[in-house]
Amino acid sequence: MVLRLLIFLVLGVYLAEGQYVNLTQYPGELCNSKCIPGKTKICYYHWTLEHYNAMGPACGACQQGVTADCFKPQCIIGDGFQKGVMSINRMIPGPAIQVCLGDQVVIDVKNMAMGTAASIHWHGLHMVDTPYMDGVPHVTQCPILYESTFRYNFKATQVGTHFYHSHSGHHKLNGQYGALIVRQPDEDNPLIDTYDFDKPEHYILISDWRHDYAENSFPGLPKGVSFPDSFLINGRGTYVSKDTFEHTVVPVTIYYIEKPGLYKFNIISSVSLTCGCTIQAEKHSFIVTATDSYDNEPAEFDTLVLNAGERNDVVIDAWRGSGDYWIRVRGLPSCQTQPTDTFALLRYITKPSDYKKPQPPFPSYHKTYAVGDSLNFPNATCFDNDNHWCVADLTALERDTDLATGEPDYKFTFRFYNYVFPVEQGFIPGKYVRFDNPEADVIASGVVNNMSLIFPPQTILTQYNEVNKSQMCDGFNFPARCKGQETCNCINMVKVKTGAKVEMTLIDDALVPDLNHPWHLHGSEFFVVGMALDPNNMTKAVETARKVRKSAPVRKDTVQVPNNGVVVVRFRANNPGVWLVHCHYELHLATGMAFLYQVGEPSEWRQPPSDFPKCGNYVPGIRKGYY
Missing domain, CATH: 2.60.40.420 (Cupredoxins -  blue copper proteins)
Incomplete structure (x- = not known):
């Protein structure tokens, strides 16, 4: 009986009704399911934070062009270069959290990155009733020390496209981030008629990437630069040579279109350094239906600009019928000291063999797509009805x-x-x-x-x-x-x-x-x-x-x-x-x-449980002759 109680204290979470539950019976992956009115779930995750490597031993001969090795367990690809990273569960990005409005999300975060202190912020969730779970060291919690575990426990209170990331040091730039998407029942969704398909794998998580540890950029080096070497989409990208403008060849993220129709995509910018990026889809446009998780009157654009922390929900009209089309991400002028150009693939499926088609060659760096109508383009003028919109030109569905x-x-x-x-x-x-x-x-x-x-x-x-x-x-x-x-x-x-x-x-x-x-x-x-x-x-x-x-x-x-x-x-x-x-x-x-x-x-202020960690200085007075 005592042993069973100890197990529940470690693996359990206390519910409002007063009983502990065994969290291992509520794997978070099962929460990625259709949302039902009036029904909420417990969604449990266990994460390990580590110093790790991209294109390391886990990737076998991936770097030498053996594509199958790129998909081995715990292989982090990046842009094809070997480098040190900070990972979550040996993944970049970390595990996706996809839950329903009102679900109880529980994440045990164990910090195994020697010499570091950690925290995770849930970008876009307001932490109503649990402000001490916001994940900002020395503001809402103490840092998670090495070899320690901290349990985040909160309700998913905002519908929409969010993400999570480290809020400690430069761990986010080193790889500690991931998607966080909160859905709602179709009956409550005011934009349900704007799309036909909302597939969980259809999120586009953009991040910048350096070939060294982020700490080399802070405080920096007199002859160094603090710009990205490349961009990644869902942890995969290409590096462009300054001299030849050739791309490294890695297997990119592929989004499958299995039936004609309107497809919803969640776009997230987890960039960290001082430049945003543009995103375009070859021969397709984006119908923007939400920004930073908040619904707006749908508006159509050819080019979207996202800066650090911004998100868009978009609908792509997949009417082409067949073929492969590139989704392209490129850094804005503030980071053009290094050519940054990375891709994912929009692939139409008309027969089973299409899933295994070889990846087509990347477009030339110098073959650009027309900007066309754009949203959030830097220094666009607002409210003048031209084809470059500020975000302020959008109109919210919900009024106040x-x-x-x-x-x-x-x-x-x-x-x-x-x-x-x-x-x-x-x-x-x-x-x-x-x-x-x-x-x-x-x-x-x-x-x-x-x-x-x-x-x-x-x-x-x-x-x-x-x-x-x-x-x-x-x-x-x-x-x-x-x-x-x-x-x-x-x-x-x-x-x-x-x-x-x-x-x-x-x-x-x-x-x-x-x-x-x-x-x-x-x-x-x-x-x-x-x-x-x-x-x-x-x-x-x-x-x-x-x-x-x-x-x-x-x-x-x-x-x-x-x-x-x-x-x-x-x-x-x-x-x-x-x-x-x-x-x-x-x-x-x-x-x-x-x-x-x-x-x-x-x-x-809503206060945490009585055993919530505390931190501070330890500088006791010293008396002569005492230790």
């Missing part, structure tokens, strides 16, 4: 007129940029200034309103009373210890009341050409009420962006700010807790281009 057009309770302006400081200020004996070294002797840190976010040794959400308040700033004013300085490293936290309507103006003061920063809000979605750019008059751009133009503006949780431009968003602060807001480029977050929202008072 009071939030979209009413008067906000708070109006905040956040100006962000990379603060470049003299080299001598970065290397003072006894001081350890955090910096990024993008090139030569340039050293910089990310700032928002001249403040650079740092984290306390404790977890703010669950150990608020232990946090040193002298390290805090309020988003607009320096603490006393920073008076007289140009910038300040502080726990930058903006406080709002629960239920308030918040308007946030994001202004790109970075003055870096071709760079469009993607900003992500944890714990909520927002309406994109305005976007604008005017390189010669930022004041005018801000005025333009703040004009309310639509009663049903598009809803998102991640938005690309135009280069040297402005975005205005609004959200309801109805999820009490502490939530991170940050540029989704890893190197910018690492140097502090972020801040926190404190929603409500600590007494309103």
